Amino acid sequence: MGTYKTSDFRKGLKVQIDGEPYLMIEMNFVKPGKGNALYKCRMRNLLRNTVLDRTYKGGDTLESADVEETEVEYLYRQADKFVFMDTSTYEQYELTTEQVGDYWKYLKENLKCSMMLFNGIPITMTPPNHVEMKVEWCEPGAKGDTATNVSKPVRVETGAEFPVPIFINIGDVIKIDTRTGNYVERVRA
């Protein structure tokens, strides 16, 4: 485990505070008039996604966090666990529904995702920016009856629902942006 000096502080640094991993998302060198050099840092807790503001002075240190990202494939869901497999080591990792959060909507079998490990233990996963999914259900008869009805809900293979344009039908493959949850395009009719 290494330590970072204030002169090493920068955006993107992964550090450990009270045993939890943080990502430095902002770092400001500040120095009032003739005063002390201070480092105002904003850090995101990688376990809870909360934000922490801390101010350090020259000479203070932070412990580095052993955080790595690896490519995994989604395998299946078992009760409240999601199971993934490391594509290079074939090791299996589990995340809880809480850890996966809203990303369950995109977890179709064999989806390649990025998994973040802290001290070798999985903590969060991120799906690719775009995921293609097959439409399994859509509201019957909602075929653009009114001018205001420009979108309709559909359910895709993962069981999640998304608002899409009215021309989408059962069996179509649609592309969703996982960063926003927005419909991007129809891939196959």
Next chain:
Amino acid sequence: MTEARSDYRPTASWEHLRRRAELLRTVRGFFDQRGFLEVETPLLSADTVVDRHLDPLPVAMSDTGSWWLQTSPEFAMKRLLAAGATAIYQITRAFRGAEQGPRHNPEFTLVEWYRVGDDMWQGMQLLDELTQVTLGRGAAERLSYAAAFQRAVGLDPLLSPVAELAAAARQHGLDPSGAWDPEDRDLWLDGLLVTCVEPLLGRDRPTLLYDYPASQAALAVVRDEPVPVAERFELYVDGIELANGYHELTDAAVLRARTRAANQARRADGKCALPEASRLLDAMDHGLPPATGVALGFDRLVMVAVGARVLSEVWAFPIDRA
């Protein structure tokens, strides 16, 4: 094939660089109209300001003693005052080691001026006028350092026990590892200033913060009151510190004592001691007329004028591509 590098290009846009040039002309016009003489003094000097928190950059020259790049033109300009100048200004470069960040570059541009006979209030008035001419944000509010702290954290920076300052600071995320010196009052004040006080300053109109703790007098006169305060002031706009002014210390004995104390603090911090003798002290022994002087960070003035968030938006080549 070599990889194409693009860091030969300036970080600032032409629009900002043109605005910078206009502001340089505005500042010169402001002082010329008021009868100030533009002066030039050496960037490279055998003397240097001795301050606990300022690190001058040494310059190696063959066996001719020690030389420093100036951290400000303060010493040289005061020598001109001692030699008869009454109102002088200059626009020059200053260098401060280990200062790099969104609003810091080790090399930067200072506008510095002195007028003999001005007290702190007249000094603030002149700075206020320059701010109005360059930024057009209206007249500045005058707010004492104590009132600003009272408003922001409900504590008296001059009288509250240091333990109370430390407790308040820790509540705001300072001293995360619990290693700060519990007795270093100025450290806790600086910490609260940058996290709680500064962000509130200069929001609706510019703020002139004045009457600093006597321990932060630097080169300012300390006014003898039941609770003595330093006749020092700073200008803030949009939460950014733009200028620092002193009703200037003229007593050589006091400056010698402060210089010695600053060097002791530097040694305790593990920093090199700096030369304590200087030609400024010689000039003060001869007689420095009472005056008020101000140093304005010109790059930050341009930042605020164009609404830039970082200094590199108004400075062509910051240190990492200098």
